[in-house]
Amino acid sequence: GDSVTQKQGQVTLSEDDFLFINCTYSTTTYPTLFWYVQYPGQGPQLLLKVTTANNKGISRGFEATYDKGTTSFHLQKASVQESDSAVYFCALANYNQGKLIFGQGTKLSIKP
Amino acid sequence: EAAVTQSPRNKVTVTGGNVTLSCRQTNSHNYMYWYRQDTGHGLRLIHYSYGAGNLQIGDVPDGYKATRTTQEDFFLLLELASPSQTSLYFCASSETGGTSQNTLYFGAGTRLSVL
Numbered sequence: 473g474d475s476v477t478q479k480q481g482q483v484t485l486s487e488d489d490f491l492f493i494n495c496t497y498s499t500t501t502y503p504t505l506f507w508y509v510q511y512p513g514q515g516p517q518l519l520l521k522v523t524t525a526n527n528k529g530i531s532r533g534f535e536a537t538y539d540k541g542t543t544s545f546h547l548q549k550a551s552v553q554e555s556d557s558a559v560y561f562c563a564l565a566n567y568n569q570g571k572l573i574f575g576q577g578t579k580l581s582i583k584p
Numbered sequence: 585e586a587a588v589t590q591s592p593r594n595k596v597t598v599t600g601g602n603v604t605l606s607c608r609q610t611n612s613h614n615y616m617y618w619y620r621q622d623t624g625h626g627l628r629l630i631h632y633s634y635g636a637g638n639l640q641i642g643d644v645p646d647g648y649k650a651t652r653t654t655q656e657d658f659f660l661l662l663e664l665a666s667p668s669q670t671s672l673y674f675c676a677s678s679e680t681g682g683t684s685q686n687t688l689y690f691g692a693g694t695r696l697s698v699l
Contacts, residue, residue, distance in 0.1 A: 515676070518688070561626060
């Protein structure tokens with residue numbers, strides 16, 4: 473079945489560092505991929521979406537692109553701030569079953 | 585702005601206890617979901633529904649029941665709670681299912697401890 477994998481459980485950076493979080497996926501259909509962000513004490517919220525039509529999504533300074541050849545989907549930001557401290561989840565839409573499949577999450581900590 | 589409200593926010597029970605988690609959405613969304621969040625596992629889908637009276641089995645359904653009584657209300661039931669069900673539970677809603685238009689709106693979560 474469809475699956476999503478995030479191997480980076482935790483990332484610690486300093487302010488103004490470059491962020492890169494990777495995600496790999498497996499599906500038999502055309503993928504629609506999402507990044508959700510969860511700030512402390514809150515539920516996850518949509519950060520951005522990428523489809524096969526656009527190959528790239530941009531929101532709030534974050535950029536996500538997917539590579540069909542390597543079935544990978546990564547999130548990046550040029551210069552992180554302390555306010556970006558959160559857990560980031562990638563997710564894959566399963567058309568047939570009407571649900572999203574989430575990765576394990578990557579906790580981003582920013583040192584001031 | 586989409587609104588999903590969960591209650592209670594925190595719950596402590598004992599092994600074998602009976603627990604009901606409640607979720608209400610005021611977005612007129614068709615789909616509602618129950619997820620559990622555990623470190624190292626991310627968000628795992630327990631049950632979901634695409635309308636009142638409908639129930640779909642998720643990826644980790646064992647030990648859980650769910651019921652969708654109205655379009656707004658979705659309940660998660662743990663009839664014989666076990667310590668392995670200690671977790672952070674999230675309810676979410678979306679207008680459609682797993683399509684390219686799908687955006688999930690999450691509640692603030694319920695932290696459940698089973699002693």
